[in-house]
Amino acid sequence: MPPRHVPVARISxxxxxxxGAYLVTHGPGLPRWRTLRPGLEFTTVRGxxxxxxxxxxxxxxxxxxxxxxxxxxxxxxxxRQTPLxxxxxxxxxxxxxxxxxxxxxxxxSYMGLxxxxxxVVSDExxxxxKAALVAGKRNGARAAHxxxxxxxxxxxxxPGWDEIAQSFxxxxxxxxxxxRKSDKVANRTVVAxxxxxxxxxxxxxxxxxxxxxxxxxxxxxxxxxxxMAMDGGYEAELCVRTDRFRYxxxxxxxxxxxxxxxxxxxxxxxxxxxxxx
Numbered sequence: 001m002p003p004r005h006v007p008v009a010r011i012s013x014x015x016x017x018x019x020g021a022y023l024v025t026h027g028p029g030l031p032r033w034r035t036l037r038p039g040l041e042f043t044t045v046r047g048x049x050x051x052x053x054x055x056x057x058x059x060x061x062x063x064x065x066x067x068x069x070x071x072x073x074x075x076x077x078x079x080r081q082t083p084l085x086x087x088x089x090x091x092x093x094x095x096x097x098x099x100x101x102x103x104x105x106x107x108x109s110y111m112g113l114x115x116x117x118x119x120v121v122s123d124e125x126x127x128x129x130k131a132a133l134v135a136g137k138r139n140g141a142r143a144a145h146x147x148x149x150x151x152x153x154x155x156x157x158x159p160g161w162d163e164i165a166q167s168f169x170x171x172x173x174x175x176x177x178x179x180r181k182s183d184k185v186a187n188r189t190v191v192a193x194x195x196x197x198x199x200x201x202x203x204x205x206x207x208x209x210x211x212x213x214x215x216x217x218x219x220x221x222x223x224x225x226x227x228m229a230m231d232g233g234y235e236a237e238l239c240v241r242t243d244r245f246r247y248x249x250x251x252x253x254x255x256x257x258x259x260x261x262x263x264x265x266x267x268x269x270x271x272x273x274x275x276x277x
Contacts (some may be wrong), residue, residue, distance in 0.1 A: 004255070010020075015135070019037050028172070031045060036242045037096070037242060039066070039068045039276065040242070041247070042059070042061055042062070042118060043062075044058060044060065045057075045058050045220055045222075047206065047213075050212035051206045053243060055206045055274075056206055058203070058205065059204075059240075060204050061238070062071050062200050063199040065143055067145075069135070069142055070095075070135040070199065070272060070275075071117065071271070072133070072270065072271065072272055073089065073271050073272075074110065075270070077119065079233065083269040084267065085235040085268065086271065087248075088270045089268065089273075092275075095273035096276060097238065097241070097273065097274040098237075098274075099203060101271055102167035102230050103167065103230075103231045104231070104270065109269075110122040110269065110270055111129075112166030112167065113126070113165075114270060115163060115164035116163065118230075122222075123156045128164055129145065129167055131148060132164050132167070132228075133146055133164070133165045133228065134146075134154075134163065134164050135250055137162070145197075146226055148169055148172055149169075163270060165270065167230050167231075168272075169228055170190060170229045171218060173226045177182065178212045178214075180211070181211045185237035187204050187205070187208075187232060187249075188203070188213050188229065188236055189201070189203045189204075189205045189230040190229050191201075191230060191272075192217065192224045192225070192227035193227070194222065194224055200222060200224065202217065203236055203238040204248050221276065234252065234266045235266055237264060237266070237268070239264075
């Protein structure tokens with residue numbers, strides 16, 4: 001009888017995923033949520049073994065959209081009418097948290113549908129982007145969701161939400177990955193919705209491929225239902241500032257980019273804020 005072929009590569013890949021899932025769920029990155037104020041929680045998880053460069057720490061901000069407001073901002077709607085870096089955006093808005101919105105063109109125009117406080121800033125739907133972060137009031141109450149536009153499309157002529165930032169799906173509700181394998185490594189910002197309808201803003205301190213980051217989030221004990229990816233690279237930034245808590249990640253792989261450390265130089269034409277009012 002001829003020897004049986006053993007799929008070593010496939011077994012190695014499955015073993016790597018299993019080990020990674022164990023590290024995320026059982027290692028020091030096990031989520032320990034810190035309540036910053038009602039409706040706003042923060043934790044970090046480890047991204048081993050998927051992290052390719054820099055720190056494997058990943059910041060996770062969990063938001064109850066019925067208690068806190070998510071708003072989309074664009075630089076053309078502010079007095080200075082010039083893109084701000086993320087620290088400047090936080091100072092200008094006084095927000096509890098600020099993170100980068102989706103992708104943009106070299107002239108700083110937004111790549112996709114963008115609605116800010118009911119004003120349509122960009123009405124050109126990006127045909128390749130099948131996700132949107134939406135927020136506003138429904139039946140008198142605040143609400144926010146990650147919409148899979150392949151299932152729940154938006155009419156740009158009648159958006160129906162006060163805040164919209166279009167980007168692309170990462171994981172859908174069926175558990176399918178909506179990105180292709182690629183060797184491109186960068187810092188990542190992801191917005192997800194969990195099974196309880198809470199929003200999770202997830203920003204990496206180190207570099208990951210999108211494919212690896214999708215696997216990581218599926219394995220992580222965060223209860224994610226589905227997720228979309230925002231812009232990556234140096235634009236993948238998050239600032240959190242409350243009375244007794246500070247956190248900042250500025251989209252670089254180098255160590256020591258925490259707290260109020262300088263270095264957020266990247267102009268961001270559009271951001272999303274978390275606000276109490």
